Amino acid sequence: MKKYEAIIGLEVHAQMLTDTKIFCGCSTKFGSEPNTQTCPVCTGMPGVLPVLNRKALEFAIRTGLAMNCKIAPYSRFARKNYFYPDLPKGYQISQYELPICEHGYIEIVVDGEKKRIGITRIHMEEDAGKNIHEGDHSLVDLNRTGVPLMEIVSEPDIRSPKEAVEYMKKLRTILRYIGVCDGNMEQGSLRCDANVSVRPVGQEEFGTKVEVKNINSFKFVERALDYEIKRQIKVLEEGGTLVQETRLWDSGAGVTLSMRTKEEAHDYRYFPEPDLVPVTVDEKWTEDIRATLPELPDAKRERFISEYGLPEYDADLLTSERALADWYEEAVKSGGQPKAVSNWMMGELMRLLNEANASIEDCPVKPAQLAGMLKLIDKGTISGKIAKTVFEEMYKTGKDAETIVNEKGLVQITDENAILKTVDEVLASNPKEVERYKNGEEKLIGFFVGQVMKLTKGKANPKAVNELLRKRLKEQ
Amino acid sequence: MELYRLGISELKELLDKKEVSPKEVLDSLFKRIDAVEDKVKAFVTVTRDKAYEMAAKNTDGVLSGIPLAIKDNICTKGIRTTCSSKILENFIPPYESTVTSRLLEAGYVLVGKTNLDEFAMGSSTENSGFFPTRNPWDLERIPGGSSGGSAAAVAADECIGALGSDTGGSIRQPASLCGVVGLKPTYGRVSRYGLVAFASSLDQIGTITKSVKDAALLMNVISGHDPLDSTSAPVAAPDFTEVLSKDIKGIKIGVPKEYFIEGMDKEVESAVKDAIKTLESLGAIPVEVSLPHTGYAIATYYILATSEASSNLARYDGVKYGFRAEGKDLIDMYMQTRAKGFGSEVKRRIMLGTYALSAGYYEAYYKKAQQVRTLIKKDFEEAFKQVDIIATPTAPEAAFRFGEKTDDPLKMYLSDIFTISVNLAGVPGISVPCGFTSNNLPVGLQLIGKHFDEATILNVAHAYEQSTEWHRRKPEL
Ligand SMILES: [Zn+2]
Numbered sequence: 001m002k003k004y005e006a007i008i009g010l011e012v013h014a015q016m017l018t019d020t021k022i023f024c025g026c027s028t029k030f031g032s033e034p035n036t037q038t039c040p041v042c043t044g045m046p047g048v049l050p051v052l053n054r055k056a057l058e059f060a061i062r063t064g065l066a067m068n069c070k071i072a073p074y075s076r077f078a079r080k081n082y083f084y085p086d087l088p089k090g091y092q093i094s095q096y097e098l099p100i101c102e103h104g105y106i107e108i109v110v111d112g113e114k115k116r117i118g119i120t121r122i123h124m125e126e127d128a129g130k131n132i133h134e135g136d137h138s139l140v141d142l143n144r145t146g147v148p149l150m151e152i153v154s155e156p157d158i159r160s161p162k163e164a165v166e167y168m169k170k171l172r173t174i175l176r177y178i179g180v181c182d183g184n185m186e187q188g189s190l191r192c193d194a195n196v197s198v199r200p201v202g203q204e205e206f207g208t209k210v211e212v213k214n215i216n217s218f219k220f221v222e223r224a225l226d227y228e229i230k231r232q233i234k235v236l237e238e239g240g241t242l243v244q245e246t247r248l249w250d251s252g253a254g255v256t257l258s259m260r261t262k263e264e265a266h267d268y269r270y271f272p273e274p275d276l277v278p279v280t281v282d283e284k285w286t287e288d289i290r291a292t293l294p295e296l297p298d299a300k301r302e303r304f305i306s307e308y309g310l311p312e313y314d315a316d317l318l319t320s321e322r323a324l325a326d327w328y329e330e331a332v333k334s335g336g337q338p339k340a341v342s343n344w345m346m347g348e349l350m351r352l353l354n355e356a357n358a359s360i361e362d363c364p365v366k367p368a369q370l371a372g373m374l375k376l377i378d379k380g381t382i383s384g385k386i387a388k389t390v391f392e393e394m395y396k397t398g399k400d401a402e403t404i405v406n407e408k409g410l411v412q413i414t415d416e417n418a419i420l421k422t423v424d425e426v427l428a429s430n431p432k433e434v435e436r437y438k439n440g441e442e443k444l445i446g447f448f449v450g451q452v453m454k455l456t457k458g459k460a461n462p463k464a465v466n467e468l469l470r471k472r473l474k475e476q
Numbered sequence: 477m478e479l480y481r482l483g484i485s486e487l488k489e490l491l492d493k494k495e496v497s498p499k500e501v502l503d504s505l506f507k508r509i510d511a512v513e514d515k516v517k518a519f520v521t522v523t524r525d526k527a528y529e530m531a532a533k534n535t536d537g538v539l540s541g542i543p544l545a546i547k548d549n550i551c552t553k554g555i556r557t558t559c560s561s562k563i564l565e566n567f568i569p570p571y572e573s574t575v576t577s578r579l580l581e582a583g584y585v586l587v588g589k590t591n592l593d594e595f596a597m598g599s600s601t602e603n604s605g606f607f608p609t610r611n612p613w614d615l616e617r618i619p620g621g622s623s624g625g626s627a628a629a630v631a632a633d634e635c636i637g638a639l640g641s642d643t644g645g646s647i648r649q650p651a652s653l654c655g656v657v658g659l660k661p662t663y664g665r666v667s668r669y670g671l672v673a674f675a676s677s678l679d680q681i682g683t684i685t686k687s688v689k690d691a692a693l694l695m696n697v698i699s700g701h702d703p704l705d706s707t708s709a710p711v712a713a714p715d716f717t718e719v720l721s722k723d724i725k726g727i728k729i730g731v732p733k734e735y736f737i738e739g740m741d742k743e744v745e746s747a748v749k750d751a752i753k754t755l756e757s758l759g760a761i762p763v764e765v766s767l768p769h770t771g772y773a774i775a776t777y778y779i780l781a782t783s784e785a786s787s788n789l790a791r792y793d794g795v796k797y798g799f800r801a802e803g804k805d806l807i808d809m810y811m812q813t814r815a816k817g818f819g820s821e822v823k824r825r826i827m828l829g830t831y832a833l834s835a836g837y838y839e840a841y842y843k844k845a846q847q848v849r850t851l852i853k854k855d856f857e858e859a860f861k862q863v864d865i866i867a868t869p870t871a872p873e874a875a876f877r878f879g880e881k882t883d884d885p886l887k888m889y890l891s892d893i894f895t896i897s898v899n900l901a902g903v904p905g906i907s908v909p910c911g912f913t914s915n916n917l918p919v920g921l922q923l924i925g926k927h928f929d930e931a932t933i934l935n936v937a938h939a940y941e942q943s944t945e946w947h948r949r950k951p952e953l
Contacts, residue, residue, distance in 0.1 A: 040571045044791045046564065047551045047573065047672040049705050079787050081833070083810055090790020138806075140795065269833035271842055274676035274784055277706050 003201045004236070006229045008158035008194055009120075012171060014150045014181040015127065015189035016059045022126050022148035023050030023093065030187060034132075034141035042146035044088030049275050052077075056148035057100070057279065059180040060124050061289050063150055064101030066178045066296055067119050071286050075100045077124075077273040082266055085140050086129035094125035094151075096270045100279065106174065107298055108166040109316075117167050118155030125149050150181075156195065156206070161225035168192060168221050169320075173297050177322045185217050192216070194225060197242075198232045207232070208242035212256050214249045224249040228256050300325055308338035317346055323360045330367035336374045344370060348388060352395045364398045365391070373401035386410050386458055410459060416468065419452070419460050423468050426451040437473055445469060479504035480633045481950070483686035484542055484693050487636055491541045498531035498541030498585065501636075505543050505587065509634050512953045517609050518619075518629035520548045521556050522588040530585045537583030539697060544579065545635035547626050548589035549596055550681065551670040552576050555586070559672050560604040561594045563792045563799045563817030573670020574705065575639060575681050575698045582697045587635045590625030594819045595789065596646055596674045598622050599891035602882055603821045611654060612951040613917055617875040620650030620891075626684045627654040632953060637685040637694060643674050644777055645871075645895025647682045648907035652870035652920025655909045655949065657937070659683045659691045660895075662928045663902035664709035666695075667702030673788040675781035676707075678899040687947060688908060688938040692716035695930065711928050719931040720938040725759030727936060730863035734770040735894055741873040747911030747919040748869045751940065755867070758939055763863050767855040772848050773897040774889055779832050779845035780900075786829030792817060824885065849900050856901040860926050865933055868894050870907040870920035894922060904930045908937045909946035918946070 021028055024041035040048045064071050078096035104119035129145040131138050152171065158164050172190060175181040183190050192215045197207035210232065215224045228247070235242055246265070247256040295303070297319050304315040304325070319325045324345070331341045349370070353363060373390060376382045382390060382405055393404045405411055426448055427434055437444045445466070452465045479487065479501050490496045506524060513519060531541055546552060549559045551569035558564045572580070593603035601609040601624030611619040612632040619628040623640030627650035630638050640647040642660035651658025660682040671681055683694040699713035731752060736745060752762055794800035794813030801816050803809030818826070832841035859866060872893055881888040898905040903924055910921035921940070925933035941947055 040569075043796060045569065045571070045797070046557070046559070046567065046791070047549075047569070047668075047670045048571070049669050049707075051704060051706050081787050081790060083790065083793060085793075085795045085806070088791060088796055090793060091787050267835045269787070269830065269835075269838075271783060271787070271833055271838070275673075275707065 002237075004198045004229075004233050005159060005201050006161075006225070007156045007197045007199065007206055008160075008164055008225060009156040010154045010158065010164060010167060011193045011195070012152045012154075012168070013191040013193075014063075014152060014175055014183075016056055016148040016150060016180055017182060018053060018055045018059065018148055020053060020055075021146035022053050022056045022124065023146055026146065028147045032143055034139070034143060037143040038145070042088070043142050044090070050093060050273075052276060052279065053148060056124060057281075058289060059148070060100045060122060060150055061281065061286060062178050062293065063152070063175065063180050064104060064122050065286070065290050065293060066174050067101070067104040067106050067122070067152075069101035069104030069119055069122060071281055072098060072100055072102065073282070074098065074278055074280055076278040077276045078270045079273050080268045080270055082268060084128070084131075085138065086131050086142070086145070088129070088142060088145060092126060092128065093273055093276070095123035097272075099123035100281070106167070106170050108163065108170050110160075110163050110166050115157075115163065117157045117163075120153045120155050122150055122152050125151060161222040161229070164194065164225055165218070165222050168218065170297070173320055177294055177297055188216065192221060194221075194228075196225060196228045196232070198229055198236070208244050210242065210244070211246045212249055213246060213259065217251070220249060220251050223254065224251075224256060227254065231256065294322065304328075308332065308342075310338060310342055314339075314342045314346065318342060321360065327360050327363070327367050331370045334368040334371035336367075336371035337378075340374050340377075341370065344374070344391070348391050352392070364396075365394050369394055369400055376401050376405060380461060381405065381411055383458070383462055385462070389458075416464065419456075419464050419468055420472075422452050422455050422460065423448075423465070423472055426455065427472060434473065448473075478508070478633075480508040480636075482636065484539070484637045484690040485687065487542060488539075488693075499528070501541060502527055502531050502543060502585065505635070508632075509587070512612075512632050513634060515610060515615055515953060516612055516628050516632045516634065517607055518590055518625045518632065518634055519545070519588040520558055520560060520591050520606060520625070523555060523586050526555065527585050527587055533583070535583035537581060538693070539579060540583030541585060542583070543585045543587045543636050545587050545590045545626055545629045545638040546576060547592055547623050547638070547640045549592060549641055549672040549674075550576060550639060551672065552586065552589065555589065557589065557672070558606075559595045560592045560606055561818065561822070562605045563813070564672075565605075565799060567798050569670070571670065574667035574702045576670065578697050588629075590623070590629050590638060592625055592646075593622035594822050595672065595785070596622040596641055596643055596679075597785070597821050597825055599645070599649060599888055600876075600878075600881070601625060601650070602878065603819055605819050608878060611875045611917075612953055613655060614875060614915070617877050617917070618653070620653035620871070620875065622646040622650075623658075623684060624650045627651050627656055627658065630654070630656045630684050630686060631951060633950070637683065637690050639681060639694070639698075640684050641671055641674075641679055641681050642895075642899065643678045643680075643781060644899050645892040647684060648895050648905055648920065648922060649871045649891060651684050651907045652909075652922075653875040653918065655912075655918030655920075655946070655951070657683075657685045657688055657691050657909070657941075657947070658907045658920075659685075659695065659930070659934075660898065660905050661695065661699065661930055662709075662904045662925075663899070664707055665711070665713065665904070665928065665930065666698050667700075667705040667708045669702055669704040673784075675784040676788060677784060678777075678781055680899070688906070688934055688941050689717065689720060691906070692720055692934050692938075695934075709928070714931055716931060716934055719935050722935050723759065724755070724936050724939045727760045727865065727932070728863040729755055729760050729762050729936070730765035730859050730866040731762050732765050732767045732770070732859070732866060732868060734767050735868040740869075743913040744869050744871070744873055744919050747913075748867070748921055751910040751921040752867055754943060755936065755940055758943060760936065762867075765859040765863055765866065767852075767859060767866075767897065769848065769851045769855050770897060773852060773900060774893060776845045776848045776852065777892075777896045777900060778828065778889060779841050780849065782825040782829030783832045783842050784829065786826045786833065789818075789822070789826055821885070852897055853901045856897075856903055856924075864926075865936055866924040868922045868924065870894060870922040874913045874915070874917035874919055898922075898924055903927055904933060906930075906933045906937050908941055909949075910940075910944070911946060912949070918949075
């Protein structure tokens with residue numbers, strides 16, 4: 001059997017986080033009553049005209065800069081013509097021949113290797129509305145009509161579903177970092193179509209390209225591509241030929257289904273939009289926007305490694321969200337030891353956030369509070385074990401660690417005499433175990449420690465308990 | 477003299493001096509409409525009650541109490557706006573066009589919405605989805621189009637002035653055929669917001685009036701950048717009334733040789749040549765110029781205008797507003813609605829434009845036409861290096877009879893042969909009455925200006941008008 005490789009290019013639609021629509025002043029808020037966020041412009045009334053939202057243009061430029069693109073000083077909108085009830089004008093205003101951004105790239109890491117994925121173009125366009133089918137009729141909701149979108153088109157540089165997932169993740173991270181898109185695939189603010197072909201390894205020319213649409217969740221990116229690649233290889237292996245077509249990912253059945261072939265493809269009759277003047281961007285504005293870009297994930301990751309001495313794994317995770325990285329740095333700045341802060345965030349903090357289905361922005365514990373708790377551990381005021389209880393309480397109440405430790409009397413017992421008293425108690429009431437220990441069953445030390453901790457309600461300093469136990473057992 | 481006979485500036489003087497009241501003006505005007513509208517059929521909707529309501533509001537705007545008619549493809553909030561199409565027969569816009577907003581601020585009174593060729597596609601108003609309008613000078617003849625209703629209403633004194641729209645001559649040609657003044661401003665001078673689009677890159681709202689001064693008065697109100705129309709130019713507009721009386725001595729008038737050709741209508745030719753002589757006698761200097769790509773203008777126009785139209789008219793699909801025919805499924809509903817809602821000329825143009833934009837034809841048609849458009853624009857730029865304005869006939873002939881050209885669209889399209897290049901180039905043009913044929917039908921002189929230089933063509937047109945009597949003649953109705 002021949003070996004095949006997959007050639008994948010992704011077209012990602014990202015909904016921009018502007019307050020208003022791309023060509024009118026209507027709100028872009030998600031989830032309102034149908035048709036409450038509409039006006040004559042976005043409902044395609046006769047005689048109305050679009051006016052470009054400057055913020056949407058700024059967001060597109062911002063995205064282009066973050067993805068190393070060239071920003072076109074002159075670009076323009078075109079009309080993509082087709083009939084559908086959720087498209088009130090009978091055409092979608094989109095960029096076609098002259099997009100705002102071109103020739104960029106982003107970097108992904110797959111199996112420890114860095115790889116550059118080219119960005120062919122980024123263009124602006126308006127979203128369509130939503131058809132709602134009810135029995136024998138359909139209704140149209142135009143709230144989403146005119147919400148600004150960016151279409152980010154990659155080069156066919158992706159070679160596996162895994163790379164595609166990494167690419168999508170990186171894209172999402174960048175979009176969220178620069179604040180232009182919330183990256184929410186479930187709500188449709190990030191949508192993905194893929195161009196997939198396969199070819200025998202070593203072959204120069206590309207195989208027949210198939211477009212897979214409707215990949216609307218992160219977990220489906222890998223599954224849909226996996227399925228499609230296997231399907232194509234199977235067709236070729238069985239001596240068949242592939243047709244250039246558009247296929248739809250059916251997430252329920254876990255398969256891609258043919259939607260239309262090239263012959264049935266729409267003729268969108270693109271032509272320059274005469275209602276909008278060409279978009280001109282001067283260099284000064286581009287540079288002004290560049291100056292407002294935050295530190296991007298790749299740079300931040302490198303810095304976390306060099307500045308805080310974090311392992312790559314920690315740096316990756318902590319820089320995957322800007323808010324997470326900010327939270328981390330705030331905690332370190334407040335005196336938390338870098339690796340300890342990282343451990344606590346990736347462990348307890350993430351666990352509690354996940355349980356509450358909350359994001360770092362909603363975290364009731366402030367970075368300085370984590371740093372405060374870590375200080376108590378360092379000073380020996382509480383043990384690491386007690387700290388877990390304290391941290392949970394901090395998360396529940398928002399109180400400082402010190403307050404909780406005092407209120408609940410969780411201060412660690414370090415007084416040797418006090419601990420010794422309990423140690424003697426435990427040894428006295430477990431003579432059989434003492435005997436076995438002496439006969440060489442040294443692992444029973446754990447049992448004695450456990451008993452002491454139980455009696456002290458976990459407040460005894462474990463190190464001291466350990467030392468005192470061994471000392472006493474030796475003496476007996 | 478009856479009040480309805482007056483133009484804007486004369487009536488404004490009487491109103492300002494309080495010698496007449498807005499109500500008296502309306503009484504006179506509606507008496508006139510009642511008397512002649514059955515013959516002329518200029519209006520799709522007469523807004524009598526609304527007019528009295530508006531006239532009762534005393535404003536100190538420059539058009540306070542002045543009754544105007546508005547072409548029925550310009551949206552008026554709460555008032556039916558049909559484009560003379562069955563598909564929009566009951567459409568009531570919930571918004572006001574920018575031009576009528578500005579007129580409202582100036583205190584105008586709306587008399588009614590005037591008839592047009594459906595969606596402004598035509599040169600005779602015979603393509604109206606409702607009824608044809610008649611030329612007040614000869615009721616057996618067409619008034620021109622597509623702003624035939626506005627031109628006829630002004631000529632028949634059914635309003636004091638009017639707004640029209642001009643995509644390939646739709647203001648100037650009917651103004652010429654009805655013996656009134658029609659101005660198409662520079663593309664971008666007047667906001668298109670609320671003008672139902674036919675061909676977005678060519679459409680421009682303008683004025684149809686009884687005198688050049690009236691055109692200047694209206695232009696002062698409707699001109700200027702509009703944040704709702706990105707194609708409206710951020711260019712300051714001068715006070716157009718101030719430049720009217722300037723001496724035209726030494727102004728160079730280009731006479732393009734391509735516009736005076738063998739076989740053209742003799743009466744039109746001599747009227748226009750006489751007009752140029754009159755201008756010469758006022759001190760202007762005629763200079764022969766060449767606009768070498770004139771011969772390609774009609775073909776270029778009919779590719780670009782129909783391409784844009786095919787897309788602009790896609791929104792009339794029966795889903796959201798306007799006429800809807802029942803169908804057995806969605807596609808059938810679309811097809812039935814558009815088959816029944818649009819007239820044949822509109823359908824012809826949608827098909828032409830759809831074809832021109834189709835994959836495989838785009839380069840040969842749309843793209844090529846855009847390139848020729850650039851050449852036509854350059855023709856004007858070159859000519860304007862030598863001259864200040866250009867003078868031509870407005871239309872190749874005077875008003876023709878109903879049905880004369882309806883069977884042959886190409887013949888009909890030639891009615892705009894002298895006006896179309898002006899839209900392609902985006903420059904301003906004005907038509908002023910310059911004589912009559914032996915049948916007592918008006919002939920128009922077209923003056924074409926440089927980009928954003930309406931002032932000079934208004935100045936020359938005014939000088940010409942003041943030294944002639946043509947504009948004072950009235951049709952007998
Ligand atoms: Zn809107």
